[in-house]
Amino acid sequence: MGQVPSTSPIDLNRYTGRWYEIARYWNPFERDCSTATADYVQEGQELIVINTCYDQNGNWRQNIGRAQPTPTGLTVNFNYALDPSDGREISSSSGDYRVLWTDYQTFSFVGGGPFYWILSRKPVITQRELSVLSAKTVELGYNPQRLIWNEPNLE
Numbered sequence: 001m002g003q004v005p006s007t008s009p010i011d012l013n014r015y016t017g018r019w020y021e022i023a024r025y026w027n028p029f030e031r032d033c034s035t036a037t038a039d040y041v042q043e044g045q046e047l048i049v050i051n052t053c054y055d056q057n058g059n060w061r062q063n064i065g066r067a068q069p070t071p072t073g074l075t076v077n078f079n080y081a082l083d084p085s086d087g088r089e090i091s092s093s094s095g096d097y098r099v100l101w102t103d104y105q106t107f108s109f110v111g112g113g114p115f116y117w118i119l120s121r122k123p124v125i126t127q128r129e130l131s132v133l134s135a136k137t138v139e140l141g142y143n144p145q146r147l148i149w150n151e152p153n154l155e
Contacts, residue, residue, distance in 0.1 A: 009069060009071065010069050010073070010074060010099050010102075011104065012042050012045070012046075012047055012069060013042060014104040015040055015047070015099070015102070015104060015108075016040045016041060016042045016047065017039070017040060017121070018037055018038070018039050018121070019037065019038045019039075019040070019108060019119035019120065019121065020036075020037055020119065020120050020121070020122065020123040020150075021036035021037065021038065021053075021117060021118070021119055021150050022107075022118045022119065022120045022125055022133065022149065022150055023117070023118040023133070023147040023148060023149045023150065024036075024115075024116065024117045024118070024147065024148055024150075025114065025115055025116040025117075025142075025146050025147065025148070026146075026148060027114075027115050029063065029078075030053060032055050032056050033053035033054065033055065033061065034053060034054055034055075034056075034150060034151060035053060035054050035150060035151075036051065036052065036053035036150060037051070037052050037053070038050070038051050038052075038119060039051075039052070040067070043066075045068075045069070046066050046067060046068045046069070047066070047067040047074070048064070048065075048066060048067075049064070049065045049066065049067050049076055049078070050062065050063075050064050051063040051064075051065075051078075063078050064078065065077050065078035070096070072098050073096065073097055073098030073099050073112070074096075074097050074098075074099065075096050075097075076096075076097055096112050096113075097110050097111065097112035097115070098110065098111055098112055100140050101136065101140065105121060106120065106121055106122075107119065107120050107121075107133065107136075108120075109136060109137070109140055111140070111142065116137075116142050116146075116147075118133050118137070118147070130149075134147075
């Protein structure tokens with residue numbers, strides 16, 4: 001399986017499409033989120049990022065931003081998040097995130113500062129894959145005990 005180390009540029013064309021959030025570290029912008037996805041759409045030399053999740057009441061929340069490639073990852077600027085009840089802007093944020101490892105076809109590990117995500121091209125993983133993802137998390141210098149696993153994500 002090929003990989004992209006964090007010091008390599010990201011192939012935007014290959015990174016586009018839907019990624020399912022399998023696990024993450026706690027973060028304030030995904031409070032009470034489940035079934036999260038990240039859709040990457042290439043627009044010129046950047047990516048439009050559409051993060052979607054569902055809150056505890058089953059309402060969708062969406063955060064839209066732009067990602068510019070850097071030599072070691074992506075700088076993502078989220079201009080706004082939409083409140084599903086009335087469509088108003090509820091927050092804005094930006095951050096430098098590194099694609100720590102990806103093979104573009106199955107998994108991507110993303111981190112930046114105190115944040116960390118495990119993304120998958122499929123919404124459900126096997127128990128064996130969970131073990132592999134936990135081991136890769138350790139290899140990348142993160143603590144798998146801090147992970148919040150999205151439900152349902154195991155076959």
